[in-house]
Amino acid sequence: MKRKINGYLIAGLIITGIILIAIIVGMFWTPYSPTAMKYGRFQPPSSSHIFGTDNFGRDIFSRVLKGAGTTFSIALSTVVVGALAGTLIGAVTGYFGGLADDILMRLNDAVTAFPSFLLALLVVSLIGPGKKYSVVISLGLVFIPSFARVMRTQYASLRNQNYVTGARLMGVGNARLLFVHLLPNTLRVFLPAFTIGFNNAVLAEASMSFLGIGVTPPDASLGYMLSEAQGMLAAGPWYALFTGLTIVFLVFGVGLIGEGIQMQNREVD
Amino acid sequence: MLEIRDLHVRFHNRDREAVGGISLTIGNGEIVGLVGESGSGKTVTAMSIAGLLPRKQCSYSGDILLNGQDLLHAQRSELRKLHGREIGVVFQEPMSAMDPLMKVGEQVSEVLRIHTDLNASERRKKALKALTEVELQDPEAVYDSYPHELSGGMLQRAMIAAAIVIEPSLLLLDEPTTALDVTIQAQILELLKKLNREYEVSMLFISHNLKVVRKLCTRVAVMQRGLLVETGETDQVFYHPQHPYTRHLIEAIPTRERRTS
Amino acid sequence: MRESLQFILKRIFLLLVTMILVSFLTFLAFELVSGDPARTMLGTEATAEQLSALRQELGLDKPFMVRYIQWLGGFFSGNLGISYIYRQPVWDLIASKLELTLLLSLMSFVLIAVISIPLGIFSYRLTGGFWDWPRTALNQLCMAVPPFFTGILVSWEFGIILRLFTPGDFPSLHADFTRALQHLFFGAVCLSIPRIAMTVRMMRATVISEMNKAYVRTAISRGNDRHSVLTRHVLKNAMVPVVTFLGQTLAELVGAGIVVEQVLGIPGMGRFLVTSISHRDYPVVQAIVVILAFWVVTVGTVADLINQFIDPRLRASGLSGRLGGAAG
Numbered sequence: 120m121k122r123k124i125n126g127y128l129i130a131g132l133i134i135t136g137i138i139l140i141a142i143i144v145g146m147f148w149t150p151y152s153p154t155a156m157k158y159g160r161f162q163p164p165s166s167s168h169i170f171g172t173d174n175f176g177r178d179i180f181s182r183v184l185k186g187a188g189t190t191f192s193i194a195l196s197t198v199v200v201g202a203l204a205g206t207l208i209g210a211v212t213g214y215f216g217g218l219a220d221d222i223l224m225r226l227n228d229a230v231t232a233f234p235s236f237l238l239a240l241l242v243v244s245l246i247g248p249g250k251k252y253s254v255v256i257s258l259g260l261v262f263i264p265s266f267a268r269v270m271r272t273q274y275a276s277l278r279n280q281n282y283v284t285g286a287r288l289m290g291v292g293n294a295r296l297l298f299v300h301l302l303p304n305t306l307r308v309f310l311p312a313f314t315i316g317f318n319n320a321v322l323a324e325a326s327m328s329f330l331g332i333g334v335t336p337p338d339a340s341l342g343y344m345l346s347e348a349q350g351m352l353a354a355g356p357w358y359a360l361f362t363g364l365t366i367v368f369l370v371f372g373v374g375l376i377g378e379g380i381q382m383q384n385r386e387v388d
Numbered sequence: 389m390l391e392i393r394d395l396h397v398r399f400h401n402r403d404r405e406a407v408g409g410i411s412l413t414i415g416n417g418e419i420v421g422l423v424g425e426s427g428s429g430k431t432v433t434a435m436s437i438a439g440l441l442p443r444k445q446c447s448y449s450g451d452i453l454l455n456g457q458d459l460l461h462a463q464r465s466e467l468r469k470l471h472g473r474e475i476g477v478v479f480q481e482p483m484s485a486m487d488p489l490m491k492v493g494e495q496v497s498e499v500l501r502i503h504t505d506l507n508a509s510e511r512r513k514k515a516l517k518a519l520t521e522v523e524l525q526d527p528e529a530v531y532d533s534y535p536h537e538l539s540g541g542m543l544q545r546a547m548i549a550a551a552i553v554i555e556p557s558l559l560l561l562d563e564p565t566t567a568l569d570v571t572i573q574a575q576i577l578e579l580l581k582k583l584n585r586e587y588e589v590s591m592l593f594i595s596h597n598l599k600v601v602r603k604l605c606t607r608v609a610v611m612q613r614g615l616l617v618e619t620g621e622t623d624q625v626f627y628h629p630q631h632p633y634t635r636h637l638i639e640a641i642p643t644r645e646r647r648t649s
Numbered sequence: 650m651r652e653s654l655q656f657i658l659k660r661i662f663l664l665l666v667t668m669i670l671v672s673f674l675t676f677l678a679f680e681l682v683s684g685d686p687a688r689t690m691l692g693t694e695a696t697a698e699q700l701s702a703l704r705q706e707l708g709l710d711k712p713f714m715v716r717y718i719q720w721l722g723g724f725f726s727g728n729l730g731i732s733y734i735y736r737q738p739v740w741d742l743i744a745s746k747l748e749l750t751l752l753l754s755l756m757s758f759v760l761i762a763v764i765s766i767p768l769g770i771f772s773y774r775l776t777g778g779f780w781d782w783p784r785t786a787l788n789q790l791c792m793a794v795p796p797f798f799t800g801i802l803v804s805w806e807f808g809i810i811l812r813l814f815t816p817g818d819f820p821s822l823h824a825d826f827t828r829a830l831q832h833l834f835f836g837a838v839c840l841s842i843p844r845i846a847m848t849v850r851m852m853r854a855t856v857i858s859e860m861n862k863a864y865v866r867t868a869i870s871r872g873n874d875r876h877s878v879l880t881r882h883v884l885k886n887a888m889v890p891v892v893t894f895l896g897q898t899l900a901e902l903v904g905a906g907i908v909v910e911q912v913l914g915i916p917g918m919g920r921f922l923v924t925s926i927s928h929r930d931y932p933v934v935q936a937i938v939v940i941l942a943f944w945v946v947t948v949g950t951v952a953d954l955i956n957q958f959i960d961p962r963l964r965a966s967g968l969s970g971r972l973g974g975a976a977g
Binding site: 536 | 885
């Protein structure tokens with residue numbers, strides 16, 4: 120079985136890696152203070168200010184670094200919440216089946232039918248907008264159904280494998296079986312779903328912050344920064360451009376990773 | 389009429405050849421059986437004749453000549469004129485071999501659409517005639533049905549109709565009865581015999597089921613692991629098998645059935 | 650024919666049930682979460698008498714179920730309630746906005762459908778060989794471009810620089826139809842780009858999976874060339890999952906349009922929903938949510954009907970295009 124790591128995976132990991140490294144560095148050090156308004160307004164990109172400055176005189180690059188970190192951490196938390204809860208539900212319903220499975224899956228279909236973004240909006244409005252955790256909870260909730268569906272399918276198909284029967288005969292407890300033995304076998308499907316979920320989380324959080332119901336200052340995320348940037352367009356596009364491009368590249372990089380994993384899966388088949 | 393000369397086929401991802409040098413001829417009006425277990429290369433041989441080899445995934449050599457015309461190495465565009473016209477194929481699982489969204493009748497007349505200039509109503513007439521030939525009770529109803537509305541036996545008859553409607557020289561049948569009930573199997577075999585007589589169409593009948601081959605075929609060729617181990621007249625091969633593998637296959641038939649002639 | 654009728658009736662029933670369920674849940678949610686609407690409307694300075702007078706006026710002094718039934722009855726007779734903030738009938742407020750949002754979604758949908766299908770086929774033809782990785786990379790890139798970002802770029806490029814439209818100033822649909830349409834068109838394009846990429850990807854995968862099926866081999870054995878196999882057999886078979894997917898896309902476009910409306914200054918329903926949510930204008934939110942539920946179920950039903958037309962196997966059992974889905 121020849122295993123070459125394919126190009127998409129590598130490219131994706133590199134791109135995402137660069138952004139990730141920049142974010143980590145940005146947590147401890149930025150070229151300038153992201154909030155200080157003293158660097159001269161609307162300067163185009165130059166050697167001293169890579170991304171230029173905005174209309175308050177703040178260095179865009181530093182802001183983008185911090186904002187990317189916020190976006191990344193929120194998106195990650197969101198998709199982890201959705202994935203954990205969704206996997207739990209999917210594993211239990213897929214493995215045990217029965218009435219609970221039927222009901223939950225119908226519920227699942229009903230929820231997925233509704234535009235997810237609006238669902239998240241509703242939940243946020245109920246919880247109270249503006250804080251990080253409200254975004255994470257509302258979006259996380261919205262992501263649960265898709266993970267549940269995917270994992271349920273996996274667990275349902277693995278249920279009848281020989282090694283499962285063998286393990287049960289040996290007396291392995293259910294919880295252990297589900298999560299220690301079966302879970303690794305679902306990784307093939309789980310990982311691409313995770314990358315897709317992450318990307319959706321980035322875009323959804325950015326949209327929500329853009330609309331003003333996601334995170335608000337001082338926790339600026341890339342989405343919020345874009346909404347700021349929109350007002351400054353006439354004077355110069357740098358703020359909007361670089362903020363947006365950062366989002367695009369983050370999503371692009373992670374998307375390539377997902378694509379690469381799926382390609383790996385296909386090759387193994 | 390059909391001549392296979394020293395055919396070798398090897399798939400790129402395998403070590404051993406799927407077909408390791410076979411030579412076989414099929415004369416006009418003959419029904420030749422090709423038997424062997426799974427992996428013997430019989431299906432690959434059939435696919436080579438039918439032009440269904442995935443050329444990018446295998447390498448091949450030798451000759452396959454249909455009335456002198458090269459089938460193996462010719463250009464795809466040339467071969468396409470023969471596919472369906474001179475060579476008809478009947479596959480194993482009729483339900484999946486048919487387009488689920490196209491009426492059965494239209495699939496039966498498809499070869500006519502591709503290879504002739506007949507108009508729609510003429511094609512329909514011929515298709516109905518073919519459906520009658522294969523002993524389907526209500527050809528008009530079958531024509532307007534979709535594949536999922538018919539039983540396996542009926543569909544297989546329709547597939548045969550689709551193959552013979554254009555009166556080809558050769559019919560390739562790849563395990564056509566394997567997926568069917570035993571009673572239907574017998575009927576289909578009788579049908580094939582009848583068609584062979586009436587249309588003088590040669591047939592290559594592929595199967596792992598010796599009983600069935602015995603009933604239908606005039607000559608038999610036995611394959612094992614890509615090689616042709618024995619050929620001959622059916623009765624000869626069954627009563628006086630030369631090769632140990634042939635004997636082994638015959639011995640696998642339950643005794644009572646073995647003696648049926 | 651009879652079966653289609655049965656199917657439609659079943660679906661109408663499902664539609665009603667869904668709308669009632671959704672409205673009930675949102676009504677309940679607002680009941681549990683919202684503060685006192687009277688206070689919100691009158692502010693903190695209001696006296697007790699003013700508050701109770703307003704509550705009586707709005708019918709807030711009645712018990713929960715009574716209010717809900719009243720609302721339900723009102724809804725089905727065309728009365729969507731009165732906005733807390735604007736003190737006007739909700740329907741009057743959202744009618745023109747609904748128009749715009751629907752128009753935006755439909756324009757976007759048409760773009761997606763018309764471009765993705767041929768592009769999907771083309772993408773399939775490119776499989777294998779040199780164009781594989783540029784094609785995949787481009788696809789992922791397009792999926793990564795958020796509509797609000799393109800919206801900003803578009804409003805900058807076409808609005809500010811080229812002055813093709815004025816981002817902040819949206820002409821009334823009835824007053825200046827062509828200009829409004831033009832403005833909407835930019836929004837539709839922004840919405841479409843990532844979705845076109847997704848649909849193309851999906852379509853390509855579907856065609857590939859169909860090409861591996863047995864009936865393709867039969868078609869080739871009859872002498873069909875690659876083009877005929879595609880057009881006469883595979884395409885039709887591939888359409889069923891694609892139609893379902895497009896239906897889901899149309900349903901969620903209305904939600905996705907919110908951000909584009911915000912960016913390009915289109916006074917659509919989405920934007921109104923957001924402001925209503927932040928202002929706690931629950932009658933408006935309630936009405937919009939139920940309208941959306943109606944939209945989603947209707948679009949899904951239409952998609953299923955189309956699939957039943959394409960695929961006769963789906964007709965008898967009333968299943969939708971969800972064949973071959975999850976195990977079970």
